[in-house]
Amino acid sequence: MSYQSPYEIIAKGAESGRYRMSLPAWNILLRGGMAGAYIGMGAALMIIVSTGVATSLGKGMEQFIMGLVFPLGLILIVLTGAELFTGDAMLAPFAAFSYKCSWLAVFRLWILSYAGNIIGALGFAYLVTSGVLLQSGPDGIVANQYAVSMVTFAAEHCSYPGIFGILSCFLKAIAAGWLLNLAVLLGICADDAIGKIVGIWFPAMAMVSTGFEHAITNACLIPAGLMAAPSLTFMQVAQVGPLAANLSWSAFFLNNLIPASVGNLVGGLVFSGLLLWVAFQKEIFR
Template sequence: MVTFSPAQVCVKIGTAGKSKCCLPAGNMFVRAFLAGAYIAMGAALATVGSTGVADILGAGIAQFVLGALFPIGLILVVLTGAELFTGDAMFAPMAILQGHTGLKGLIYLWVVVYIGNLVGSLFMAVLVSYGPYTVWDAAGVATLSAFGTRAIAIATAKVSYFGPMGILSVFFKGILCNWLVCLALFLGLAADDVIGKMAGVWFPIMAFVASGFEHCVANMYFIPAGIITNMIAGGPANIEILNWGTMWTNNIIWSTLGNIVGAAIFMAVIYSFCYKSEICALCEAK
């Protein structure tokens, strides 16, 4: 297995960021739709696989199972070339720092990919809510499956951030999340074979999910899946806090901002600073 140095990976990120910013809007949107769907597939698997685990093995093991299953989503994104906002929050700034694009290219990429990720995530949330999260009788009446109950519990927890300190908490969790997500992408780019890329992606993603950090694109699936499942089949009595408004005001706005800081500052800026001379030498040698 060939591995690339950190400076070489930074150059690969900058070059890829340039290419991403130049994609036609339609192509970019479709890739982003797919990425949202793929992340949702990992989230759905993690939801089903972690159902009931806490009751038998404890909350910590349940979180580990959730984290161990979720990475399939990012593995699919990486190996298929789909466009994920949280990754592009590192790729575009790195491209700017290497002089490949400007702020206009960054905004174009982020806006189109964010919308595409949201549409793909919502699409999957609808399919799964009407699928494994509910049980339908002959009269067409839905009841919650065990997986649906778990989905609602996850979604409710994700909108249970209140007040300034709650907002600060989800913002910090967003920073920590995308720091690890972008490290996963960084490690994936450091390998040139499929197994190496999968291993590089799996460990950091498992760590962020098991640690309870907040990923805006994953939450574009987790929260709507809980909302839609609850609308279809009914949930706990205190479910008023789980709605389309709190999805944004209690989580996604703040997790998105945290994800941007984690990617742009803690990855793009810091790694560009650490390997500035090596990056310049590699770019000049091209």
């Protein structure tokens, strides 16, 4: 299993960022849509497999099991070459620092990949809601226990009240962007598929198990919860608890998606990108 040195990883990351910025807009959007859907696949899986775990094994084990399966989405993205905004927050600046690329090109990549991610995440949220969370019964469309878990997740992640709540979401998102980009770097570190998968898995698992905020994950799971919520029975709403009252599209955008997106960008740009480039720039250019 071959291994790249830290400065070689950064150099390869910079080359990857420069290549991504050279892609036409439609291609970035297409790859971004694929990445949003792939993240949704891993995110939906973590909700399904963790349903009921907290009752029997405790909240910590629930979070750990969610973390075990979530990396599926990031593995699919790295190995298939899809375009994830969170990773571009680090790779595009690497290219700008190393090759003096235009920052206008960096912003273009960020905007297009983010838009594609949101479209792909929302599209997969609709598939999960209509195909997994809601079922046809004798009394019409009914929500199952997976829907209760999804709505619970969505309600919890919309419950960041006031300025300090939003600050908490922002700080969690910085940590998420940092960890996820370390996963991307470890994926670059190895040359074989097994090495890439192992490298990606540990930081991505830690990100979810710790409860950090990843905007593209939330862009799939919270809308899925919002779409499933109207079909919940009174007893199912009671299972979600009082936080169900916080679930709304406006809370999704203002209390989660916006601060989480900015935090992910800061985590990738500053903590995974700028710090590493400053630390190893002499080795890169020697």
